Structure formats: structure tokens, C-alpha cells
Amino acid sequence: MSLSPEKLLEKIAVYNPGADLNMVRLAFEYARDAHEGQNRMSGDPYIIHPLRTAELLADMQLPTSIIIAGLLHDVPEDTKVTLDDIRRDFGEDIASMVAGITKLGKIKYRGMERYIENLRKMFVAMASDLRVILIKFADRINNLETLDSLPPEKRARIALESLEIYAPIANRLGMGEIKGKIEDLSFRHVLPKEYERIRQLLAETISIKKNYIAGVSKILEGDLKANAIPYLELSGRTKHLYSLYRKLQKYEDDISKIHDLIALRVIMPNVGDCYAALGIIHHRWKPLKGRIKDYIAQPKPNGYQSLHTTVFCEDGEIVEFQIRTKEMHDAAERGIAAHWQYDEDGKKVSSAMKKQLTWVKELADLQRDLEDADKFLEDLEMLKIDVFQNRIFVFTPKGDVIDLPEGATPVDFAYAIHTQVGNKCVGARINDKIVSLDTKLSSGDYCDVITDKNRKGPSADWLTFVKTHHARSQIRSQTKAKLTDWMKNIGPGEKK
Numbered sequence: 001m002s003l004s005p006e007k008l009l010e011k012i013a014v015y016n017p018g019a020d021l022n023m024v025r026l027a028f029e030y031a032r033d034a035h036e037g038q039n040r041m042s043g044d045p046y047i048i049h050p051l052r053t054a055e056l057l058a059d060m061q062l063p064t065s066i067i068i069a070g071l072l073h074d075v076p077e078d079t080k081v082t083l084d085d086i087r088r089d090f091g092e093d094i095a096s097m098v099a100g101i102t103k104l105g106k107i108k109y110r111g112m113e114r115y116i117e118n119l120r121k122m123f124v125a126m127a128s129d130l131r132v133i134l135i136k137f138a139d140r141i142n143n144l145e146t147l148d149s150l151p152p153e154k155r156a157r158i159a160l161e162s163l164e165i166y167a168p169i170a171n172r173l174g175m176g177e178i179k180g181k182i183e184d185l186s187f188r189h190v191l192p193k194e195y196e197r198i199r200q201l202l203a204e205t206i207s208i209k210k211n212y213i214a215g216v217s218k219i220l221e222g223d224l225k226a227n228a229i230p231y232l233e234l235s236g237r238t239k240h241l242y243s244l245y246r247k248l249q250k251y252e253d254d255i256s257k258i259h260d261l262i263a264l265r266v267i268m269p270n271v272g273d274c275y276a277a278l279g280i281i282h283h284r285w286k287p288l289k290g291r292i293k294d295y296i297a298q299p300k301p302n303g304y305q306s307l308h309t310t311v312f313c314e315d316g317e318i319v320e321f322q323i324r325t326k327e328m329h330d331a332a333e334r335g336i337a338a339h340w341q342y343d344e345d346g347k348k349v350s351s352a353m354k355k356q357l358t359w360v361k362e363l364a365d366l367q368r369d370l371e372d373a374d375k376f377l378e379d380l381e382m383l384k385i386d387v388f389q390n391r392i393f394v395f396t397p398k399g400d401v402i403d404l405p406e407g408a409t410p411v412d413f414a415y416a417i418h419t420q421v422g423n424k425c426v427g428a429r430i431n432d433k434i435v436s437l438d439t440k441l442s443s444g445d446y447c448d449v450i451t452d453k454n455r456k457g458p459s460a461d462w463l464t465f466v467k468t469h470h471a472r473s474q475i476r477s478q479t480k481a482k483l484t485d486w487m488k489n490i491g492p493g494e495k496k
């Protein structure tokens with residue numbers, strides 16, 4: 001990683017030829033001097049972090065004001081230069097963005113309460129200035145990129161928080177690319193073994209399917225040309241790792257049921273052409289029943305628009321097509337970030353972004369005076385915000401992460417660690433407090449199972465509250481064995 005801002009300036013010049021690059025250079029030097037003598041955990045000079053944050057913001061093609069705030073984002077918190085200095089030298093607008101990030105502070109993830117508190121903080125920050133969240137995303141992505149230099153337990157915690165707070169918010173803001181990036185970077189640290197397994201699985205599939213998809217793409221191109229339907233781009237897109245992992249969980253790990261490992265993306269000049277392309281595809285290949293989705297006529301709640309169809313393709317293989325206009329594609333990848341693109345002062349608001357803003361504001365208003373977390377959760381529910389996906393992550397005392405379904409108990413946790421830990425389990429501590437075995441675990445909890453090696457086996461009562469299939473079947477087989485033994489002992493003709 002270079003210590004000069006040249007790469008950053010080049011990136012900006014590409015999408016924003018009129019940008020004031022001197023101002024960006026000045027902000028870089030200002031931040032570099034302020035952080036002089038400070039190092040990252042990796043040992044690198046500190047300025048590498050804000051520089052990379054700014055580069056990520058340039059990748060989102062954002063106006064220079066946001067990029068400058070990105071360069072300065074850690075200055076007031078970590079150096080002698082104050083917010084007032086920044087206000088004097090860079091003006092009120094940039095200073096207020098930097099203030100917003102400083103206010104968000106360093107989130108420490110521990111348990112449900114902190115989780116909700118952090119979510120609330122994020123929403124309040126978003127409501128006052130959405131640009132702050134974009135900088136926070138870039139900041140977090142670079143922290144995830146450099147997570148290897150932190151101790152393992154801290155790594156898992158930051159990655160987990162990113163997966164559970166940052167990624168869902170990015171998703172809700174329609175930022176598919178950023179969401180995928182945050183999820184995949186976190187996935188590697190939260191569930192390293194699963195990550196490696198999925199990575200290899202995907203790599204293998206790609207090597208097999210690549211030529212096939214290219215062939216299908218050629219056929220479609222031919223059909224579009226023959227029917228004089230204009231198109232902009234046909235390309236294969238590969239599924240992100242974490243989203244593949246989640247989908248595999250839904251389908252009991254059966255990869256043959258997943259048809260969008262590689263999807264064919266069809267970018268068309270306008271909406272009419274999208275439907276025309278759909279007709280062409282269905283004319284050649286038979287669509288699977290119930291798999292045609294018109295998100296153009298009925299967009300997803302986060303604004304996503306596209307036509308999806310899954311067809312029996314060449315040689316009976318199943319292939320998914322995603323058809324959309326360039327604008328829809330841009331919006332799907334970049335979400336609200338797309339709306340700032342050509343607007344230097346970053347204040348102009350498009351109608352799609354107004355909708356996002358209304359949603360964020362509504363939420364912030366709702367929870368502004370509310371102290372209690374339950375009410376906040378209700379509000380989230382009311383606005384149909386899917387931040388709580390239906391699984392949780394629980395830490396072992398060593399800092400390993402166990403992935404469980406919502407509602408799981410210490411018994412599920414114990415069986416997830418090892419069958420014998422489950423069988424010998426007599427009690428549990430959650431976050432250092434002794435709890436009953438049917439207590440529901442929350443994401444971010446630390447759980448410590450108390451075992452007794454003299455314990456004979458699980459109790460059949462546990463079947464009334466366990467959530468995982470694994471725990472259930474273990475308890476069943478163990479208690480059944482005990483029953484059979486007992487029957488044998490009292491049965492006629494049997495000797496002790």
C-alpha cells in the first residue's frame with residue numbers, strides 16, 4: 001500500500017473530471033501530518049487506514065467532500081487536531097460529517113443490549129446525515145481487510161458485529177456490492193472453516209461452469225441480434241460466498257438445489273427491452289414453474305429492480321437470468337451511493353433517495369425518546385426491517401463462534417460443541433451468569449457449559465425446548481437407549 005494519494009486522485013479523476021484534486025491532496029497531507037508517528041496494529045503508518053477508506057469512497061464514486069471527510073475521519077479522535085481546527089480549515093459541511101463519525105464512536109459488541117444500542121446510534125447518525133454511514137462503511141471495510149493483525153477474539157467480535165449490524169443496513173440502503181463485501185470479509189473471520197469450504201466449492205463450480213455460461217451467453221446474443229433487440233451487456237455473475245453459505249443452509253447443504261451460483265446478467269437499454277429479452281429467453285428455453293420474478297413491476301422493499309427467471313437451459317442444465325436496465329443495475333450495486341454521483345456538494349436528493357431518507361427519519365423519530373430496547377425492536381418490526389436474520393452467533397469461552405438458530409438454548413450450544421458436552425451438561429453460564437438450561441441465547445452472548453462427568457446422559461425434558469435438529473436427535477437416541485436398558489432389566493426372562 002502506497003503512502004501517496006496518487007492512486008486516490010486517479011480514481012476520482014476517472015468519474016469526476018472536474019473535481020478539485022488539490023483540495024483532496026491537501027486533506028491527505030493534513031491527515032498524514034496529524035497522524036504522524038502513529039501506527040496501525042499491523043505496524044503500518046496510521047495514514048494508510050484513512051487513505052484506504054477514502055479510496056473505497058472513491059470506488060463508490062462519491063463527491064470529493066465525502067472523500068475528504070473520509071481522509072479526516074479519525075483525526076479529532078486520535079490526534080491533537082480538533083474538530084474546531086477542521087471546521088476552520090475545511091468548512092462546516094466537512095467538519096459536521098467528521099463529527100458524525102466521531103459521535104458514532106468505537107462500537108464495542110457485546111450481547112443484545114449493546115447490539116440494539118449500536119443499531120440505534122447508527123440510525124440516529126443516518127437520519128441526520130446519510131453520508132456519515134457511507135464513510136463508516138468504508139472505514140469498517142478497511143478494518144475488516146486488516147483484521148488479521150488483531151488478536152483472534154477481537155477479530156471474531158468485530159467481524160460478527162459487521163455481519164449483524166453493518167451488512168443488514170447496507171442491504172436496507174440497497175448497497176448490494178458493499179453488503180456483499182462486508183459479509184464476505186466478516187464470514188472469513190466468524191466461521192473460518194465454513195468460509196474455506198464454501199470458497200473451494202464455489203471455485204470448483206466456477207471452473208466447471210464457466211465455459212458453459214459463456215456458451216449460453218453466445219446463444220442469447222445470437223437470438224437478440226436475430227430479433228433486432230438492442231442490449232448493452234451480457235455477463236456471468238458469481239454468487240457472494242456468505243450469501244451462498246446462507247442459501248446452502250436453507251437447502252440442507254444440497255448444492256444441486258442452488259441455481260444461481262453463476263447467473264447470467266443481461267443489461268438492457270430500457271424497460272421495454274428487458275421484457276423483450278425475457279420473451280426471447282423463454283422462447284428458447286422452458287422456464288421453471290414459479291421461478292419468474294418481476295421485481296421491475298414490484299420492486300423489493302430496498303428498491304431492488306430486475307427480472308429474474310430460471311430456465312431449463314442447454315443440455316437440461318438449470319440457469320438463472322437477471323435482466324435489468326443500466327440504471328437498475330447501478331442502483332442494485334451502489335444503492336443510495338448512486339444518487340450522489342454527479343453532485344459535488346452532496347446535498348441534492350433524488351426521489352429514490354428521498355424514500356430512503358424518509359424511512360431512516362421515520363425510524364429515528366420513532367425511537368428518539370424511547371429508552372427501552374423492546375420498544376425499539378417493535379419499531380423495527382413495524383418498519384419491516386430485517387436486521388435480525390433468523391440465526392444467532394454465540395461465543396465459547398475461548399472465543400470460538402457457534403452458529404445457531406434463533407431461540408437456541410445452552411443445550412443446543414453444548415451439543416453443537418460436542419455430543420459428550422451435551423450428554424454431560426448440567427448447567428450453563430451466559431455472560432458469566434448462571435442460567436437455566438432452557439434460557440434462550442442471544443447473538444453475541446458468551447456461553448460456558450458446566451458438565452459433570454458422572455452424569456448418565458441427557459434428560460428427555462430437554463426435548464421440550466431444544467431448537468436444533470442435532471441436539472434433538474442426540475437426546476432422543478440417548479434417552480431411548482436408556483429406556484431400552486431399563487425395559488431389558490425389568491423384562492421377563494432377562495437376568496441382571
Ligand code: MN
Nearest residue numbers: 049073074139
Ligand atoms: Mn477509522
